[in-house]
Amino acid sequence: MKTLIKLGASILALSVPMGTVLAQEAAPSAAAAEPKVSLQSDVMAIVTTTDEAGQQTTQLTEPTEYTPGTKLSFGMNYTNGGTVPATNVTGTNPLNEAVRLSSDADPALMVSVDGGTTFGTLDTLSVAIESGGMRAATHSDVTHVRWTIASIAPGESGRISFPVIIR
Amino acid sequence: MRKSTQLLGAVSAAALVAMSSAPAMAEGIRAGTVVTNTVTVDYQVGGVDQTQIEATDQFSIDRRINVDVTFAGTGGGASAGTPFNAAPGSTGGPNGVALVYDVTNLSNDTVDLDLNAVLAADVGSNGTITAVFVDANGNGVVDAGEEVDFLANVLADETRQVTVLVDIDIDADDAETLQVDLNANAFVAGSMTAGGTGTEHVESGGNSTDPSTVDTALVDDDSTLSLDGARDGSDTDRAFVEVDAANVSVVKSSLVVSDPVNGATNPKAIPGAVIRYCIAVSNSGGADAENIVVSDSLPGEVNFNTGTIERNVTAVISSGVATCTPGSGDTATDSTGDTDGGGFDGGTNVVAGTLDDVAGSTTSGFMFEVTIAPAVLGTTTDTVTAALDTDNPD
Numbered sequence: 001m002k003t004l005i006k007l008g009a010s011i012l013a014l015s016v017p018m019g020t021v022l023a024q025e026a027a028p029s030a031a032a033a034e035p036k037v038s039l040q041s042d043v044m045a046i047v048t049t050t051d052e053a054g055q056q057t058t059q060l061t062e063p064t065e066y067t068p069g070t071k072l073s074f075g076m077n078y079t080n081g082g083t084v085p086a087t088n089v090t091g092t093n094p095l096n097e098a099v100r101l102s103s104d105a106d107p108a109l110m111v112s113v114d115g116g117t118t119f120g121t122l123d124t125l126s127v128a129i130e131s132g133g134m135r136a137a138t139h140s141d142v143t144h145v146r147w148t149i150a151s152i153a154p155g156e157s158g159r160i161s162f163p164v165i166i167r
Numbered sequence: 168m169r170k171s172t173q174l175l176g177a178v179s180a181a182a183l184v185a186m187s188s189a190p191a192m193a194e195g196i197r198a199g200t201v202v203t204n205t206v207t208v209d210y211q212v213g214g215v216d217q218t219q220i221e222a223t224d225q226f227s228i229d230r231r232i233n234v235d236v237t238f239a240g241t242g243g244g245a246s247a248g249t250p251f252n253a254a255p256g257s258t259g260g261p262n263g264v265a266l267v268y269d270v271t272n273l274s275n276d277t278v279d280l281d282l283n284a285v286l287a288a289d290v291g292s293n294g295t296i297t298a299v300f301v302d303a304n305g306n307g308v309v310d311a312g313e314e315v316d317f318l319a320n321v322l323a324d325e326t327r328q329v330t331v332l333v334d335i336d337i338d339a340d341d342a343e344t345l346q347v348d349l350n351a352n353a354f355v356a357g358s359m360t361a362g363g364t365g366t367e368h369v370e371s372g373g374n375s376t377d378p379s380t381v382d383t384a385l386v387d388d389d390s391t392l393s394l395d396g397a398r399d400g401s402d403t404d405r406a407f408v409e410v411d412a413a414n415v416s417v418v419k420s421s422l423v424v425s426d427p428v429n430g431a432t433n434p435k436a437i438p439g440a441v442i443r444y445c446i447a448v449s450n451s452g453g454a455d456a457e458n459i460v461v462s463d464s465l466p467g468e469v470n471f472n473t474g475t476i477e478r479n480v481t482a483v484i485s486s487g488v489a490t491c492t493p494g495s496g497d498t499a500t501d502s503t504g505d506t507d508g509g510g511f512d513g514g515t516n517v518v519a520g521t522l523d524d525v526a527g528s529t530t531s532g533f534m535f536e537v538t539i540a541p542a543v544l545g546t547t548t549d550t551v552t553a554a555l556d557t558d559n560p561d
Contacts, residue, residue, distance in 0.1 A: 009514075036212055037208065037217075037220060038220075038226075039206060039208060039220055039221070039222035039247055040222060041204060041205075041206050041222035041223060041224040043204060043224050043378070063226070063378070064379065064382075065229055065382065065384055066202075066226050066227060066228050066229045066382075067195070067228070067229045067230070067231035067275070067384050067386070068196055068228070068231055068275055069195065069231075070194020073436055074224075076206050076222060083213055084213070086210040086211070086212060086217070087210065087211045087212065087214070088209075088210060088211045089208060089209070089210040090208065090209045090210070091206050091207070091208045092206070092207050092208075093204065093205070093206045093207075094205065096202045096203060096204060097195040098200055098202040098228060099202065132365070142530050152210075166195065166196060166202075166228065167195055167196050
């Protein structure tokens with residue numbers, strides 16, 4: 001089932017450049033330069049082990065358990081299979097209500113706590129409380145995660161990920 | 168290949184679909200919930216917006232089985248240091264020891280819970296578990312239809328109260344202890360039938376990596392009590408009961424107070440001598456001895472001295488001799504019909520009265536005086552009885 005989803009994403013990604021070509025027909029350089037940004041999203045388990053010396057090692061493994069409290073890594077691999085750079089790349093990831101952002105997420109991560117209307121780092125955001133007024137937002141308030149990449153060069157690939165915990 | 172350095176701080180004003188806030192779920196998302204993670208990406212080529220692309224990943228929440236049984240503190244003690252004290256003969260109906268436990272389903276799925284009550288310890292073998300029931304009307308008595316051997320369809324986070332009824336035999340001795348364990352074991356919801364049979368939840372073998380499969384994980388701790396182990400889908404808690412019996416002994420002694428010849432100095436038990444009877448009731452048990460009634464049938468050789476009854480006096484028993492302290496208690500008139508707790512019936516020649524409750528490890532006395540009748544020679548015998556009731560210790 002998971003494989004099918006990934007294939008679906010790939011097919012979708014393949015279809016993108018074709019539309020792009022049509023849209024940019026007027027541009028002389030565009031016909032020879034097709035950006036083919038493709039995505040593969042995945043979910044991995046974050047397993048931290050401690051060896052005899054007390055050294056902690058964190059590994060990403062194929063998850064075997066999806067129970068409340070389990071820590072997972074929501075990741076996305078991207079590749080620019082085209083011949084021109086893709087610029088101003090912005091990925092938006094609404095968080096399923098079944099998970100919350102883990103507290104060890106990168107503090108520089110751009111997040112939203114209001115359903116994706118406004119974004120900022122978590123320490124700059126606040127949420128309304130019932131009794132009136134505002135309180136500082138916490139990791140469990142996060143509704144969306146957003147990341148940006150200024151430019152993905154042709155042939156370049158990379159991975160974006162953030163940790164979540166099943167509620 | 169994690170490039171967190173590429174998480175740049177750009178802010179976009181793009182409007183996105185609003186989400187409802189996550190509901191409060193203390194024990195987590197329900198098993199079987201499908202979680203889809205969707206990422207949308209916008210990008211530009213040569214400054215021109217391109218068609219948005221999307222990627223998704225999906226998995227199902229697994230079943231997390233956890234059960235909690237906690238003695239609710241009603242009818243018993245939660246630890247060996249604070250046991251509930253029960254009197255011997257606490258049997259049946261409202262007199263049996265009713266131990267109440269909270270049984271909570273901490274799983275993220277509905278389960279049936281198999282119930283088993285065990286006498287983990289029973290010093291003296293005087294305890295009997297007579298019923299496990301859900302006291303729907305809260306009267307502490309097993310009514311028709313209240314007895315259960317399992318709880319059906321307990322929702323995630325739901326707590327139900329289960330009562331274990333224990334009888335304490337009348338022969339139980341003071342300070343005998345009982346430990347009563349209640350175990351609740353998770354079964355597949357709706358699978359159990361009367362008698363406690365059904366499909367027990369077990370850990371899924373070889374955890375499936377197929378994200379669409381709902382595996383079962385047993386995550387409970389080992390309480391180290393009866394029927395419980397780590398990750399076995401069950402929990403046990405224990406209530407402590409200690410038998411609290413009154414252990415009453417009665418000693419009656421007489422003291423010659425004065426005689427007509429020597430007065431109060433080295434008096435002899437000669438006719439006309441005043442004799443003080445001291446009836447000491449000693450309780451060496453842990454419970455109060457209650458409703459103590461003293462009844463003393465006077466021999467014909469002595470005459471009751473009017474106005475000498477005194478109750479609840481300070482008394483000691485030493486070397487088998489009871490000694491009362493005059494003036495330390497409550498006086499009672501001779502009348503038998505009044506409310507002062509003592510009296511003398513001249514028709515039957517009986518002195519009778521009551522004592523206040525005698526607490527554990529204390530002694531209380533009942534005293535009165537008589538005069539030896541003229542022309543008596545030999546031995547007089549006096550019989551006293553002390554009846555008491557310890558059915559309801561404090």
